[in-house]
Amino acid sequence: MSSPIWHPFTQHGLQEPIPLVTHAEGAALHTADGRRVIDAISSWWVTTHGHRHPRIMAAIAAQAERMDQIIFAGWTHEPAEAVARGLTAIMPPELTRVFFSDSGSTSVEVALKMALGFWVNRGAPRHRILVLEHSYHGDTIGAMSAGARGTFTRQYEPLLFDVGTIPFPEPGAEQRTLDALEAACREHPAAFIVEPLVLGAGGMRFYAPKVLAEMRRICVAHGVLFIADEVMTGWGRTGTLLACEQAGAVPDILCLSKGLTGGSLPLAVTMASEAIYQAHYAADRARMFFHSSSYTANPIACAAAAANLEIWREEPVLERVALLAERQRAALEAIARHPAVRNPRSHGTIAAFELGSGESRYLSDLGPRLLAFFRERDLLLRPLGNTIYVMPPYCIDETDLGRVHAAIAEACDSF
Numbered sequence: 001m002s003s004p005i006w007h008p009f010t011q012h013g014l015q016e017p018i019p020l021v022t023h024a025e026g027a028a029l030h031t032a033d034g035r036r037v038i039d040a041i042s043s044w045w046v047t048t049h050g051h052r053h054p055r056i057m058a059a060i061a062a063q064a065e066r067m068d069q070i071i072f073a074g075w076t077h078e079p080a081e082a083v084a085r086g087l088t089a090i091m092p093p094e095l096t097r098v099f100f101s102d103s104g105s106t107s108v109e110v111a112l113k114m115a116l117g118f119w120v121n122r123g124a125p126r127h128r129i130l131v132l133e134h135s136y137h138g139d140t141i142g143a144m145s146a147g148a149r150g151t152f153t154r155q156y157e158p159l160l161f162d163v164g165t166i167p168f169p170e171p172g173a174e175q176r177t178l179d180a181l182e183a184a185c186r187e188h189p190a191a192f193i194v195e196p197l198v199l200g201a202g203g204m205r206f207y208a209p210k211v212l213a214e215m216r217r218i219c220v221a222h223g224v225l226f227i228a229d230e231v232m233t234g235w236g237r238t239g240t241l242l243a244c245e246q247a248g249a250v251p252d253i254l255c256l257s258k259g260l261t262g263g264s265l266p267l268a269v270t271m272a273s274e275a276i277y278q279a280h281y282a283a284d285r286a287r288m289f290f291h292s293s294s295y296t297a298n299p300i301a302c303a304a305a306a307a308n309l310e311i312w313r314e315e316p317v318l319e320r321v322a323l324l325a326e327r328q329r330a331a332l333e334a335i336a337r338h339p340a341v342r343n344p345r346s347h348g349t350i351a352a353f354e355l356g357s358g359e360s361r362y363l364s365d366l367g368p369r370l371l372a373f374f375r376e377r378d379l380l381l382r383p384l385g386n387t388i389y390v391m392p393p394y395c396i397d398e399t400d401l402g403r404v405h406a407a408i409a410e411a412c413d414s415f
């Protein structure tokens with residue numbers, strides 16, 4: 001009998017094979033039929049150091065001996081306290097408050113609710129949200145509303161709330177973006193939410209730190225809250241702990257998830273400035289922040305995140321990131337010579353390009369054909385339409401990375 005499982009972002013009608021993974025280690029997944037598959041996309045951007053980092057596994061095992069799950073409204077525990085202390089120590093000092101949830105989408109929902117609560121509690125309600133064209137912030141209704149409309153959202157369109165969309169800063173047209181943001185900010189929106197430097201699901205689109213810095217400056221000038229969704233870009237992906245760092249841009253609200261636990265367990269935080277916290281702080285219960293999920297700050301997930309923070313403190317993570325970034329850049333330079341390669345680009349540990357002359361469309365049939373091509377070569381790569389990208393865990397060695405790049409060069413010849 002076939003499995004009753006309904007997989008995410010999977011068209012079961014196409015009968016694509018769904019490999020059974022039995023274990024994972026470092027940069028590899030091992031399947032039941034004995035294959036070792038290189039995880040070249042960090043299992044959808046979550047795995048930072050590598051699968052089953054010993055410190056994180058040990059922390060999970062130790063925590064499981066002490067406590068599983070407890071209510072977090074009005075109660076606390078040491079793993080959550082350790083994560084909050086660790087985060088406030090390394091994130092921008094302006095972000096004094098840490099709110100836990102359990103996924104990137106939820107961290108975005110929380111950010112949007114904090115922004116609205118901030119304005120309402122100050123007695124000057126605002127609700128309009130500004131977003132960047134092509135952005136992606138998750139798949140729940142609020143996060144989808146803030147993200148680009150298109151293939152992913154078409155069926156749910158009537159439920160999505162209206163937002164102000166700022167054009168993506170295409171190279172050479174950055175001023176148009178900044179002018180549009182400035183004009184939109186004059187209408188007193190509540191907040192502007194952005195993916196700093198790299199728009200992930202929207203096609204691995206990059207823009208310059210100076211544009212991010214300017215966007216932040218405009219928001220500050222107009223008193224519009226600036227929300228940085230670093231769910232993907234955080235934890236070293238772009239070469240620094242946060243992408244915002246490269247622009248010297250401190251957000252009012254920061255969303256983190258994916259690499260927060262090193263990619264081992266689901267956990268997210270939304271960090272907020274003191275002003276946002278203070279807008280909710282009162283003797284009046286009607287002004288509290290009305291959000292919780294059952295598993296808020298799960299102790300085992302928090303123990304994994306605390307171990308991740310320890311790894312960042314004690315291991316040369318940024319050196320590994322720099323080495324991987326250099327290898328990615330060098331490989332891309334070689335691949336870029338192929339005539340079928342368009343718009344080759346890399347930023348930090350991420351390398352991407354478009355294959356062929358067709359416009360990049362998620363539903364282009366090239367995507368599934370490439371997926372199969374790479375799967376046959378024991379590689380986990382999952383192109384976004386005809387956008388091929390490589391985003392491996394930082395532990396990937398030269399041999400495995402070489403195999404990934406060789407297969408991509410082969411794909412350039414074959415499609």
Ligand SMILES: *Cc1c(COP(=O)(O)O)cnc(C)c1O
Pocket residue numbers: 103104105106108136137138139195200201229230231232233257258
């Ligand atoms: C993945 C992602 C999300 C959603 O995170 P989930 O954990 O999948 O809900 C939100 N924002 C960005 C930028 C992401 O890349």
